[in-house]
Amino acid sequence: MIYTITLNPTIDRLLYLEDELTKEKNNRLESIAYDLGGKGHHGSYAMSKLGVENLALGFCGTTNKSKLEKILEEKGINHDFVDIYGKPTRESYVILEKNISGSILITERGYAVSSYDKSLLFDKIEEKVEAEDTVLIAGSMPPGFEITDLEKLLELLKGIGCFIACDLSGEALKTAVKAGVNFIKPNRFEIQELSTQGESLVDTVKELTKTIEYVIVSQGGKGSLCGHGNEFYQIGVPTVVVVNDTGAGDCFVGSFLASLAQKKSFVDALTLATACSASKVQHKDSTSFNVRDAQNLQRKVTVEKVG
Template identity: 85%
Template sequence: MIYTITLNPTIDRLLYLEEVLTKEKNNRLESVAYDLGGKGHHGSYAMSKLEVENQALGFCGTTNKRQLEKILEQKNINHDLVDVYGKPTRESYVIVEKGVSGSILITERGYEVSSYDKSLLVDKIEEKVKPEDTVLIAGSMPPGFEIKDLEQLITLLNKIGCFIACDLSGEALKAAVKAGVNFIKPNRFEILELANHGQSLLDTVKELTKTIDYVIVSQGGSGSLCGHGNEFYQISPPTIVVKNDTGAGDCFVGSFLASLTQKKSFVDSLTFATACSASKVQHIDSTSFSVKDAQNLQKKVIVEKV
């Protein structure tokens, strides 16, 4: 079983503009849609799409709980969330301009979680997670959830003995590396915070793989630099037309962990996850991708041993 933990979930409000966004002009909407937000939830969607058993854990505001649960149900995501009473789950605003590649993301900060809320999440984890499971902690931390809480969470998971994957940034990423995890996916900027002065990107990845099983550095449209044991690869995605890149990295993480669970090799897991991500960015929402399309795109992923 894979468990995803989304500490600061969001509901994506997708704003599709009639034209290109222009300052000092009335920018008219062509349509508005709602989709799933939060890195862990995006990961769960990819796993569910690939028919890998998983459950989404984390927090959920009660004032708009039905809206979030409706989206989770539509996406076929099994979930068991901790209610944060009297607070709304935050919204993210994804602006998609007509004829423009990519998207603009604006995100609310989120509600504050209490010590009681945090204790309920710990109780769920202690009850559910077994040594043979995988746990993905992904996304930002809400107000009230501090670095020491993250450290305690990772310590608990290490005590259980499960596989720990983290898609975090900033101080949270540093704390995860120090606490000991099995998987990280920093981007090309975040990896610099983990590098020694003057150290190259490849040398940084090699150093990190001494203590972390899987290190994947996202390089945007240029692909990713990946390390596992003594294997190091530069992965380049196929050339495609990008409609909405929101959630692409989360799709990669969910697909990669699903592939590992299915006992695929490191390279096969990387190329398939890259292909799933490439399929995702061709869709206009935050989560959708085509498994069939990904299987075809996987043949076009370039793998270079470094």
């Protein structure tokens, strides 16, 4: 079983503009839609889409819980949340301009979690997760969830002996590296915080793979630099028309972990995850991708051995 943990979930409100966003102008909306937000939820969707069983854990506000659960049901995602009573799950605003590729993302900060809320989540994890399972911790931490709490969570999972994947940033990423988790996916900016001054990117990845099983460095449109054991690859992305890039990295992570669960090789997992991400950016919403399209795009993903 794969468990995803989204500590600071969000509901994506997709705002489709009639034209290009312009200051000092009344920017009219063409339409509004809602989708899943939160890195872990996006990862769960990709796993479910690829036929890999998973369960979404984390926190959920009660005042708009029905809205989030409706989206989860539509996306086919099983979940078991800790309720934060009297508070709403935050919303993210994804602005999509007419005939402009990419998106603008604006996020709310989110509700604060209490010591009791955190203890309920830890108890749920301890009750469910077993040594043969995979756990993905992804996204930001809500107010009230401190680095010491993340350390406690990682210590709990390390004690269970499961595979730990982390898609985190800042101090949370450094904490995951220090704990020696099994998987990290920093972007080209975050990896600099883990590098020694003057060290090349390849050397940084090599150093990290001494303690972390899988290291994937996202480089945006340039693909990714990936390390596992003594294997190091530069992965190139196929050329596609980008409509909405929100959630593309999360799609990659979910697809990659799903591929590992299906016992695919490192290279096959990388190329399929890259292709799923390339399929995702062609869609208007935050999660959707087409598996058949991804399988076709996988043939166009380039793999170059480095180091």
